[in-house]
Amino acid sequence: MKRFSRIFVVFFASIYSYGIFANLTSPEQYFPSYQADKHLRFDQIANYLNYVDKSTAKSKLIQFGWSEEGRPLYLLAVSSKKNIENLDEIRIRHEQLSNPYATRLNSHNLPVIVWLSFASHGDEPSGAHAAIKIIHYLLSNNQPEVNNWLNNSVLLFEVVANPDGFDQYANWVSGFYSDYPSSHAQHAKNTQKWPKSRGNHYWFDLNRDWLPQTQAESKARVLEYHKWKPNVLADFHEMQSNQSYFFQPGVKARINPLTPEQNIDLTKDLSNYTARAFDQASKLYYSEENFDDFYIGKGSTYPDLQGGLGILLEQAQSQGQQIQTQNGLLTFAQSVENQMTGITSMIRAANAKRKALIDFQQDFFRNNITLAQKDKVSGYLVQSQYDEHSLEQFLQLMSAHQIKVYPLEQDYQANDQLVFYKNTSYWIPLQQAQYRLIKSIFSRQTEFNDHTFYDVTNWNIALAYGLQHYSIEGRFFGVKAHEQPWDINRHAKTLQKTTNLTENAAGYLLDWRNGKNRFALSEILRNNIKVRVAKAQFKGVTPNGSKSFPAGSVLILRADNTKQAVTQFKNLVSQYNLRAHNLTTAHTPDGPDLGSDKVQLIELPKVATLAAPWVSQSEIGEFWYWLDKKIKLPLTMLADTRHTKWPLNDFTHLYLADGQYQNLTTQQIDQIKTWVDQGGTLIVTKRAAIWASQQQLIKNDYLSERDLSSPFKQNYDYANKESFYSEMRISGTVFKGAIDPTHPLGFGRTTPLVHLFRNDRVVLLETSTPFADVALYDNDPLTAGYVSPENINHIKNTVALTHHKVGSGRVIAFSDNPLFRGYWFDTAKMLTNSLFFAELID
Ligand SMILES: [Zn+2]
Known part of the structure; x- marks a missing residue:
């Protein structure tokens, strides 16, 4: 007994001296069927993170939100036991660095905060698999270097930033898992089925959403980010299989000019550690090429404007288990290993530059005040x-x-x-x-x-x-x-000023200029409340005197609605906190009376889109998001069925996003044409608009690829050919145009001015049909961003939005995507009008 307890004491003493959690189970042991080339699902990784959290005092699992599909969003903080115990205090002290008016902190004793982010693109899973191995390594290791890292840094592992996309991809590639895997590039597993898993639930690219924050994951993440304002955010991705390993700095001339010089120098310093690590492992890598640091809505750029360093690292994609590449066979296990090298190098570098990084962040916010003063x-x-x-x-x-x-x-x-x-x-x-x-x-x-x-x-x-x-x-x-x-x-x-709706009113009016009303109209129509829209401006009589209302005003009249429907409308007004005006009489002092045929009944749209693999998935996603989250309409996604007919007669609207519509069969085209002819509303954008022109569904001509290319002089050396293509491209630029606010597609606007976002070269030319072209680009259209003079010439005075009657139906064409990244509200208004008001156009 005595001997037994002595062994016991020795055993405990020894594990204590090596760190009490020396026996933390590794991912390889934790998952019974673990294979280096097998992909884990999100729930498996989440289980492991929870296991780590419970098993060691040197980590803390923070859940900061939920994905759209309800998966938890996690950060695992890894540091010394002492730092983890004082994590809140460290965080609050660190916040002081970003307060330009706070007392200056001495960087000597402050830990550096490093945020390591993985899999914001669901189909780039190697970083997440590497992260859990590194977490285990850090927490089960007692080397002096690792202990120093834990003492001097707080490492925040965002192991899976996009769990919905990640799980979809894991299930896809796992379905092809083989004992003797094919490495052929054309193997089916390498061509993901539609929809692909890069984006989140609504197929949004979360690595573009840091700024606009339209998605649940981004809202939660940026909120958590600001609690920490990490000194370094390393964002791990995957790129084309034939590449090697990339890490920032990217192309120097393409860094956002608001990024301070010292950030660029520190990024370079950090990258030397990654270069050395890859050199030591004799692995290929590159830097200062391809990628830039300009758009601030990316994970590797946003931190550059927060006194941190945003660093992008990219591993060549091995797809599922393995793939043949220009550089030879690339296995998933190798990808994971490369990412481990990248992660470790980032942790080492941030620790080595700890004081410089902390001082830099502190100076950054102080300099902001000085710059603002100048x-x-x-x-x-x-x-x-x-x-x-x-x-x-x-x-x-x-x-x-x-x-x-x-x-x-x-x-x-x-x-x-x-x-x-x-x-x-x-x-x-x-x-x-x-x-x-x-x-x-x-x-x-x-x-x-x-x-x-x-x-x-x-x-x-x-x-x-x-x-x-x-x-x-x-x-x-x-x-x-x-x-x-x-x-x-x-x-x-x-902001909550509820409207008092009077009992004896002749009707109620919702101002279409207010987005809140635009986003409640579907609910009103769905509740069988009859709704009219004024096609002209008028003066209405309210209990407070007469008042002018613009064309596009939405009216719920007693004469159209039962008592029950009016009560239902009142409920919706309070539920959505709408501001409705009371109209005491249908007689108007000016403009059409409310019983005029210029005040027309409208119906709830029934909307479908074509969800083929050759249609832009992200642009269908934006349309789906807009309908689902904003205007509250169901969207039916019709598959590209070659042999059966689409049930188009069940829908009032068909939306065609950017895509390759030459893939449609003659039968499919005939079906769409017949449906339009019988009263359907076809909405086409970008290359779908070109297709509509080719099919004579709209009367606008367009600029061909040859028209678009001819003004560009190819006076570049071969070595600079990228510059030539850059001038031809429109990467994403804001232009101004004008829309007629008296046209139903322009309703809800106060002035004709509209700002259009364009990232393609679809150019629709004016038609001679009167009133067909509803919105035109300005003669001097460039407002913000870069575009070459040749492209300005192409775009000026051309058509942004056009409407054409076809039989009993109509075709509405946008030259651009009106729903760019789900936040370009200025053009989204036109799209919303296309859904609700198309039938008002005569
Ligand atoms: Zn990526």
Whole structure:
């Protein structure tokens, strides 16, 4: 007995001295059927993270949200036992670094915070598999170097950033798992079935959503990100199989100009550690090529404007188990191993540069104040006089990005045409911690040193949301803004002004300029409430006197509706917190009376789209998201059935997103044409619009590939051929145009001005058909971002939106994607009108 207990004591003493959790089970032991080339599902990884969390005091699992499909979003903090015990305190102290007005901290004793993010693209799983192995390594190792890392850093592992896409991909490749796997590049597992798993539930690219934050995962992630503001965010991805391993810095000339020079130097310093690690392992890699650091909505760029370093690392894709590549056989096990090398090098580098990184972050926010003081612009005013929804969304987005926005307390006359009214306007001073982010969000830059862009060239949120905005040069005198910034918790109540609907009204009116009303119309129609739309402006009589209402106003009249329906409408008004006007009589002092045929009944749209593998999955996803989350309509996705007919007669609208419509069979084309002829509304965008022109469904001609290419002079050396293609491309640029607000597709707008986002070269030319072309690009259309002069010439004065009668139906064509990344509200209005108001066009 005595001997036994002595062994016991020795045993405990020895594991204590080596770290008490030396026996943490590895992923290889934890999963009974573990194979180095097998893909784990999300729930398996989640189980392992929970197991680690319970088994060691050197880690803490933080759940910061849920994916759209209800999978938990996790961060596993790994550090020393002492740091984990004091994690909140460390986090709060670290926050002080980003407060330019706080007392300066001595970096000597502060841990560096490193966020390691994996699988934001669901079909890039190697990083997540590497991460759990590294987690185990760090927590079961007692080497002095590892102990130093844990003592001096807090490592935040976001092992699976996109669990919905990740699981879909894991199930796909696991279905092909073989003892003797094929490595052939054409093996079916390498051509993912439709829909592919890169995006999240709605097929959104989460690595473009850091700025617009339309998706549940991004909202939760950016909120958590700001709690930590890591010194380094390393974002691990996968790229084409024939590549090797990439890590940033990317192309120097293509770094966002708001990124400070010192960030570039530190990134270079860190990359030396990764280079050395790959050299030591005799593995191929490259840097300073292909990828850039310009669009701030990416995981590797957003941190650059937060005093951190965003670093992109990319491993060549091995697809499922293995694949033959230009560099030989690439197995999943090798991919995972390369990612482990990348992860370890990042941890080593961040620890070595700990003090420099912390000091840099502290200086970054202080410098922002100095830069703001020197800036000739002191801030921006934004306003949305009629669209409460856009304004609320804008305020919430600014708050999510920690940008302080102040309600105006007085009206401000900016110029002859523009007044910012106190109740609908906000002031965003540049002199605040987020100076650089604000500059980026309101940028209207059109001149750039380098013309090659990996992603979009502008992302101005005020333009996207259709807000009036104005930059104030010099100090902002003469107007009082509220001392307290807008705060979602404090202001939520003041925004809720419920409408008092009177009993004896002749009807109720919803202003179509307000997005809240646009997003409730489906619910009203679905509840069998009869709805009319005024096709012309009129003066209505309200209990407070007569008032002008624009064309597009939505009317719920007593004469059309039963008592029950009116009660139902009142319930919806309070449920969705809508602002309805009471109209005391159907007789109007000016414009059509409410019983006129200019006030027309509308119906609930029944919408389908074509979901073929040759249609842009992300653009169908945007349409689906818009219908499901915004305007509350079901979407039927019709598959590309070659032999059976589509049930088109069950639908009022068919939406064709960008795609290769030459793939349609003659029978399919005839079916669509017949359906349109019999009254259907066909909505086409981008290359679907070109197809519609070829099929004579619209009368607009278009610029051919040859027309588009001919003005470009090929006066580049072969070595610089990429520059030639960059001039031809439109990577993502904002243009201005005009839409007729008296046309049903223009309803709900206060002025003709529209800001269009374009990332393709589909150019529709004007028709001679009167009133067919509803929106046109301006003669001088470039507003923000880069586009070559040749492309400006192509685009100016061409058609952005057109409408054509075909038999009893109609075709509505957009030259661009009106729902770009789910946040370009200014053009989304036109699409929403196409769904509800197409039948009003005569
Ligand atoms: Zn990726």
